[in-house]
Amino acid sequence: MPNSSAERNEYDVAVIGAGPAGLAAAAAAADTGVSVALVDSGPRPGGQYWRHRTGDDGTHHHDWAEFTRLRARIREVDHLAEHAVWHIEPGFTVHATGRDPVRARRLVLAPGAHDRQLPFPGWTLPGVYTAGGVQALLKGHGVLAGKRIVVAGTGPFLLAVAAGLLDAGAGVAGVFEAGTPAGFARHPLAVAGALGKLGEGAGYLRVVGRRYRTRTMVIAAHGTGELSGVTVAKVDANWQVVPGTERDVACDALAVGYGFTPQLELPLQLGCATRLDADGSLVATADDRQMSTVEGVFLAGEVCGVGGSALAVTEGLIAGRHAAGVSAGSRLLRRRRAQRRFAGALHQAFPLRRGWLDRVGADTVVCRCEEVRHRAVTAAVDDLGATDPRTVKLLARPGMGLCQGRVCGFATACVVADRLGRTLIEADLRGLAARPVAQPVTLGELAG
Amino acid sequence: MRFTFDGKAIPAEPGQSIGAALIAAGHRSWRRTRIDAAPRGIFCGIGICHDCLVTVDGAANRRACLVEAAEDMRVTTQEGAGRAELEC
Ligand code: FES
Numbered sequence: 001m002p003n004s005s006a007e008r009n010e011y012d013v014a015v016i017g018a019g020p021a022g023l024a025a026a027a028a029a030a031d032t033g034v035s036v037a038l039v040d041s042g043p044r045p046g047g048q049y050w051r052h053r054t055g056d057d058g059t060h061h062h063d064w065a066e067f068t069r070l071r072a073r074i075r076e077v078d079h080l081a082e083h084a085v086w087h088i089e090p091g092f093t094v095h096a097t098g099r100d101p102v103r104a105r106r107l108v109l110a111p112g113a114h115d116r117q118l119p120f121p122g123w124t125l126p127g128v129y130t131a132g133g134v135q136a137l138l139k140g141h142g143v144l145a146g147k148r149i150v151v152a153g154t155g156p157f158l159l160a161v162a163a164g165l166l167d168a169g170a171g172v173a174g175v176f177e178a179g180t181p182a183g184f185a186r187h188p189l190a191v192a193g194a195l196g197k198l199g200e201g202a203g204y205l206r207v208v209g210r211r212y213r214t215r216t217m218v219i220a221a222h223g224t225g226e227l228s229g230v231t232v233a234k235v236d237a238n239w240q241v242v243p244g245t246e247r248d249v250a251c252d253a254l255a256v257g258y259g260f261t262p263q264l265e266l267p268l269q270l271g272c273a274t275r276l277d278a279d280g281s282l283v284a285t286a287d288d289r290q291m292s293t294v295e296g297v298f299l300a301g302e303v304c305g306v307g308g309s310a311l312a313v314t315e316g317l318i319a320g321r322h323a324a325g326v327s328a329g330s331r332l333l334r335r336r337r338a339q340r341r342f343a344g345a346l347h348q349a350f351p352l353r354r355g356w357l358d359r360v361g362a363d364t365v366v367c368r369c370e371e372v373r374h375r376a377v378t379a380a381v382d383d384l385g386a387t388d389p390r391t392v393k394l395l396a397r398p399g400m401g402l403c404q405g406r407v408c409g410f411a412t413a414c415v416v417a418d419r420l421g422r423t424l425i426e427a428d429l430r431g432l433a434a435r436p437v438a439q440p441v442t443l444g445e446l447a448g
Numbered sequence: 449m450r451f452t453f454d455g456k457a458i459p460a461e462p463g464q465s466i467g468a469a470l471i472a473a474g475h476r477s478w479r480r481t482r483i484d485a486a487p488r489g490i491f492c493g494i495g496i497c498h499d500c501l502v503t504v505d506g507a508a509n510r511r512a513c514l515v516e517a518a519e520d521m522r523v524t525t526q527e528g529a530g531r532a533e534l535e536c
Binding site: 041043048053054114115124125126127128129130132133134136137140141142143145225226227252368369370371401402403406407440 | 461462463464465468469471472476477481482483484486487488489490491492493494495496497498499501513516
């Protein structure tokens with residue numbers, strides 16, 4: 001078992017995050033003989049992708065064999081579980097909740113991502129969940145989010161969630177994909193391959209079957225106090241509603257997600273350069289060695305580009321070796337190239353289209369924490385003259401609540417850029433993603 | 449295993465979060481927001497959104513989606529964001 005009560009505080013390499021990328025990085029670094037700490041907020045390794053309960057045999061997980069292989073390889077690693085990293089000082093000193101700071105010569109940041117959300121009328125009703133949240137309830141806690149579940153948004157992850165729910169015996173009332181993957185794909189073969197590969201065995205598509213509807217969006221959620229149904233409609237290529245196609249679908253749970261938002265607070269704290277990726281996400285820039293623009297800070301997984309677990313593992317293996325001062329073999333580099341091409345094809349196949357913006361009514365809540373409505377966001381631009389999302393945040397408070405803009409940051413940036421009549425730029429997202437404290441901490445911990 | 453939610457017994461399996469056990473028991477919301485007094489429960493399910501806050505054994509602002517249920521835990525609803533300092 002990995003050592004979880006280590007007294008030691010100095011390591012050659014500290015890996016932050018124990019999902020696919022972090023596990024791979026820790027394993028690869030440890031294999032070279034250096035000392036490695038793996039710091040993670042979860043009670044067990046695996047991250048969101050391999051989220052599981054104690055005693056889970058992996059039956060309902062994908063790539064479980066990969067997980068158990070990696071887990072076996074981190075025996076020599078000090079796994080510091082249930083410690084959420086909230087700040088890293090240059091040099092590097094890693095501050096995590098509930099323990100003394102960890103010092104390391106090199107870092108691998110593998111913080112992962114969470115579901116990307118686009119606001120729509122009714123999305124604050126209890127019973128509306130993120131797609132990842134519904135999957136976490138199932139994989140991590142053995143609980144179905146509802147008796148009749150609608151899955152909606154865009155991207156192949158919807159199929160994975162729906163197939164998992166069906167596999168567990170849930171009632172799935174529909175799976176609504178806003179895009180038309182086949183039609184949009186510039187690399188149809190890559191996408192077909194992707195869906196096939198994601199399908200593993202039975203094939204998600206075959207499992208989900210006729211419940212899968214493309215060019216269809218949930219445009220509103222309804223209910224008195226709690227969710228009782230959604231309105232879905234056909235949309236055109238720009239995600240505008242095709243008039244007359246609206247229909248109501250009764251459900252007690254909605255699992256919604258429009259891709260992923262990487263967690264950028266740690267790279268931003270350390271001063272790493274960022275860029276806007278093809279899927280519209282703010283990501284940290286990594287070189288061929290997976291090193292960021294800050295010497296000694298390596299990156300792996302979604303933080304340097306959303307690409308799924310297989311790519312995350314490859315990047316982790318490369319980052320772990322380089323962080324340990326050993327270069328990665330050409331096989332790994334070739335694998336990374338192929339997996340990145342594949343991720344790029346998926347981004348092209350499932351793009352966000354601006355039509356969703358027209359359905360965010362003046363009254364629709366954009367920021368759930370501070371309950372900031374769309375009208376307040378647009379007023380900050382129209383009446384108060386804000387010309388960037390960061391100023392809108394200061395004037396109208398979206399992103400000022402407990403989640404620090406993790407949920408609404410992307411949407412707020414899109415609304416503001418659109419109101420200003422321009423496309424989203426990197427600075428829009430960067431202005432909302434910087435968080436001096438990456439995790440909720442007690443005042444005592446801040447006082448240190 | 450059982451914990452109490454506003455005095456009512458809620459069954460939970462080992463390793464289950466408070467939030468997951470509440471959903472399994474048919475509760476979808478357990479908090480009211482500060483401004484609109486709107487009901488909220490779990491949204492992200494992974495500790496990001498803070499929609500799911502509850503008071504656990506007197507400590508406010510615990511994320512129900514993260515805190516594992518334990519025997520005889522006393523969970524209560526809270527209004528708004530709570531005034532106590534944030535806890536992990
Ligand atoms: S449901 Fe989002 S933090 Fe608990």
